[in-house]
Amino acid sequence: MTTERAAAGQPRRSHARSNRVRLLAAAREELGRDPDASLDEIARAAGVVRRTLYGHFPSREALIDALATEAEERLEDAFTAARRPGAEPPAALAGLVLASWEVGDHYRMLISLARRRLGEERLRAILAPARAEAAAILDRGQQDGSFGTHLPAPVLALATESVVLALLESQPSPQRSAQWSDPTGAAAATAVLVTAGVAPAAARIYVQAALRTGR
Amino acid sequence: MTTERAAAGQPRRSHARSNRVRLLAAAREELGRDPDASLDEIARAAGVVRRTLYGHFPSREALIDALATEAEERLEDAFTAARRPGAEPPAALAGLVLASWEVGDHYRMLISLARRRLGEERLRAILAPARAEAAAILDRGQQDGSFGTHLPAPVLALATESVVLALLESQPSPQRSAQWSDPTGAAAATAVLVTAGVAPAAARIYVQAALRTGR
DNA sequence: GAGAACTTGCACATCCATGTGCAAATATAC
DNA sequence: GTATATTTGCACATGGATGTGCAAGTTCTC
Numbered sequence: 001m002t003t004e005r006a007a008a009g010q011p012r013r014s015h016a017r018s019n020r021v022r023l024l025a026a027a028r029e030e031l032g033r034d035p036d037a038s039l040d041e042i043a044r045a046a047g048v049v050r051r052t053l054y055g056h057f058p059s060r061e062a063l064i065d066a067l068a069t070e071a072e073e074r075l076e077d078a079f080t081a082a083r084r085p086g087a088e089p090p091a092a093l094a095g096l097v098l099a100s101w102e103v104g105d106h107y108r109m110l111i112s113l114a115r116r117r118l119g120e121e122r123l124r125a126i127l128a129p130a131r132a133e134a135a136a137i138l139d140r141g142q143q144d145g146s147f148g149t150h151l152p153a154p155v156l157a158l159a160t161e162s163v164v165l166a167l168l169e170s171q172p173s174p175q176r177s178a179q180w181s182d183p184t185g186a187a188a189a190t191a192v193l194v195t196a197g198v199a200p201a202a203a204r205i206y207v208q209a210a211l212r213t214g215r
Numbered sequence: 216m217t218t219e220r221a222a223a224g225q226p227r228r229s230h231a232r233s234n235r236v237r238l239l240a241a242a243r244e245e246l247g248r249d250p251d252a253s254l255d256e257i258a259r260a261a262g263v264v265r266r267t268l269y270g271h272f273p274s275r276e277a278l279i280d281a282l283a284t285e286a287e288e289r290l291e292d293a294f295t296a297a298r299r300p301g302a303e304p305p306a307a308l309a310g311l312v313l314a315s316w317e318v319g320d321h322y323r324m325l326i327s328l329a330r331r332r333l334g335e336e337r338l339r340a341i342l343a344p345a346r347a348e349a350a351a352i353l354d355r356g357q358q359d360g361s362f363g364t365h366l367p368a369p370v371l372a373l374a375t376e377s378v379v380l381a382l383l384e385s386q387p388s389p390q391r392s393a394q395w396s397d398p399t400g401a402a403a404a405t406a407v408l409v410t411a412g413v414a415p416a417a418a419r420i421y422v423q424a425a426l427r428t429g430r
Numbered sequence: 431g432a433g434a435a436c437t438t439g440c441a442c443a444t445c446c447a448t449g450t451g452c453a454a455a456t457a458t459a460c
Numbered sequence: 461g462t463a464t465a466t467t468t469g470c471a472c473a474t475g476g477a478t479g480t481g482c483a484a485g486t487t488c489t490c
Contacts, residue, residue, distance in 0.1 A: 013435055013488050038477060052437055054479070125309040148415030150405045154396055158385055159378050159406055166377030170370065180370055190365045191374055200363030228458055228465055253447060267467055271446070 011056070022046045024070065028065055032109030032173075039063070046186050064113060065122070071107040072126045078103050079133065082212075089141030090198055094189045094210035096134060097164060101185025108168050131157050138196060148197025160192045167191065187209055226271070235271050237261045239285065242278055247324030254278070279328060286322040287341045293318050294348065299428075304356030305413055309404045309425035311349060312379060316400025323383050346372050347353070353411060363412020375407045382406065401426055 010015045026046035029038040039060055043053040057063040082099030114123035135157040141147035142156075151159060152161060167188045172178030182188055186207050193203035226232045241261035245252040254275055258268040272278040297314030298305060329338035350372040356362035357371075366374060382403045387393030397403055401422050408418035 011436080015488065016436055019436085034275055039479095040477080050478095051439075051449055051480095057437070058479085060478075148409060150409055150415040150418065151402060152395060155382070155385065155402075156406075158381050159410075162377045162381030163374050163410065167370070170373055180367060183469095187366060187370075191371075191410070193408070194363060194365055194412055195374075196376065197409055197415045197416065200365040200412045203365065225464080231466055232458070234466085254449095255447080264468055266469075267449095270466070273449085313431075407455095 009084065015057075019046070019048060019052065023048065023053055023056055023063070024067060027067055028107065028109060031064075031067075031113060035109070035113055037060065065183075067107070068110060068122055068126060071103070071110055073104040074106070075126065075130065079130070089137050089144065089146050090193055090196075090203070090206045091210055092195060093141070093160075093196065094132065094136045095213070096137065096206045097132075097160075097189040097192050098185050098207075098210055099129065100164065101168075101188060104164065104168050105171060111165060127161070129144070131161055134160060146198065150197065156196060160195050163191050163195050164188055184211065231271075234261070234263060234267065238263065238268055238271055238278070239282060239414060242282055245277075245322055246282075250324070250328050260332065275401050282322070283325060283337055283341060284310070286318070286325055289318040289321070290315065290341065290345065294345070304352050304359065304361050305408055305411075305418070305421045306425055307352045308375075308411065309408060309418075309422045310348065311345075311352065312375075312404040313400050313422075313425055315345065315379065316383075316397075316403060319379065319383050320386060322379070326380060339363070342376070346376055349375060356411065360412065365412065371411060375410050378406050378410050379403055399426065 011020055023042065023046045027042050030042045030045050036039075039053055040050045042063075043050040046053075053063070056068060058091055078099040079096070082095045084095055087095065092122065110126075112133055114127075135154050138154070138156050138160070139153040139208050140149055143151050147156070150156075169183065170179070172181050189207045190203045193206060198206070226235055238257070238261045242257050245257045245260050249256075254268055254305040255265045261268075268278070272281060277391075293314040294311070297310045299310055302310065324339075325338055329342075350369050352363055353371050353375070354368040357364050357368055362371070365371075382397065385394070387396050404422045404425065405415070405418045408421060409415050413421070
């Protein structure tokens with residue numbers, strides 16, 4: 001505590017570094033369970049005293065911000081890895097969903113946090129590029145006839161995003177027992193294509209192809 | 216305050232009755248803006264002092280509960296009015312969405328409240344009949360071939376519900392300026408049918424028909 | 431193994447929301 | 461018009477969460 005170097009991104013001692021990671025993980029976990037979880041609960045879940053948390057993150061807001069930054073980076077990584085410039089719109093959209101699935105699952109609690117006062121725009125900013133990219137693909141697909149025009153492209157992007165989020169939230173977790181599960185995101189991707197107006201049978205084929213290309 | 220009759224459902228003086236209504240309306244409004252809005256903010260928004268709110272609702276929980284009860288009744292009313300036992304599944308589903316649209320718009324803030332500790336199951340209980348009814352229709356439609364089988368019926372119900380909710384939230388409100396609007400819910404109903412696997416063109420026709428039947 | 435980084439365990443101050451009590455003022459129903 | 465339901469404006473108690481200070485451990489790093 002005397003030398004508050006820990007507040008920066010990189011603590012020097014290894015144990016401190018791992019504590020920082022565990023705090024962030026615990027924050028994801030606890031805030032996912034309850035968006036109003038106290039810092040005490042989070043610290044405790046990380047196997048650390050509350051006072052220690054303040055050594056790493058000066059405030060609750062700073063903690064959440066660090067979480068958001070983490071999610072931002074992962075999402076960006078996943079996207080650039082999945083980007084296929086020349087692909088047909090349905091294939092591109094399927095790839096996008098598949099790529100987002102894992103990281104989205106990891107950080108889904110941020111969505112409920114986003115409804116809060118603090119960080120609303122911040123979180124919106126994180127999702128914005130994703131939605132923009134989806135909207136662009138959807139727009140392209142509406143023009144070449146592969147998607148339906150029952151909704152304007154930006155609204156359609158909203159709808160598909162919500163489907164992904166809803167299916168994410170229905171996934172089994174430590175708290176919620178499993179009714180069904182979709183580890184690869186294939187079902188989610190199919191559902192998104194269908195929502196965009198692709199016939200279910202065709203959608204399934206696109207997703208299968210994207211799955212093969214992906215890994 | 217001496218005679219706490221106001222805590223019951225029906226205050227005796229007319230002014231008190233209208234205050235109760237205004238408190239509930241303000242609660243909808245303020246909690247929609249911020250799920251953590253304090254009772255003070257709500258009372259103030261209703262043009263009343265905090266102490267008065269306690270005359271009508273003994274606790275924050277009681278207030279939210281009253282709100283939930285209100286929503287429950289309206290939703291139930293809308294549903295029974297829209298129920299068409301013999302209808303084809305797509306027509307039935309379209310009717311369901313159309314019927315839910317208005318009341319859903321009115322009480323959409325309850326959704327974010329539902330993510331909270333208090334009232335989670337309560338709100339889930341309110342939505343449950345709606346989702347169950349949708350799931351039944353979806354199941355029926357999957358069996359007669361009018362819907363896709365890309366997702367199991369209960370999961371599909373989840374997906375369609377999320378689409379409705381997302382489109383609801385994208386509607387213009389006092390806080391959010393309009394990008395598009397769907398006053399009748401026709402676009403939402405169409406989107407739901409498409410999500411269920413109906414081709415966009417066919418979906419539009421079903422919704423038009425349902426709209427005509429509805430009113 | 432010595433010094434620094436980090437953790438711990440208190441204690442403490444602060445802020446904010448909730449819920450209650452009471453006396454005085456107001457408005458309504460009859 | 462008068463009894464009374466209701467509102468108001470305090471004041472106060474409580475509880476919980478946040479954030480800080482400090483002294484004494486631990487443990488990593490070099």
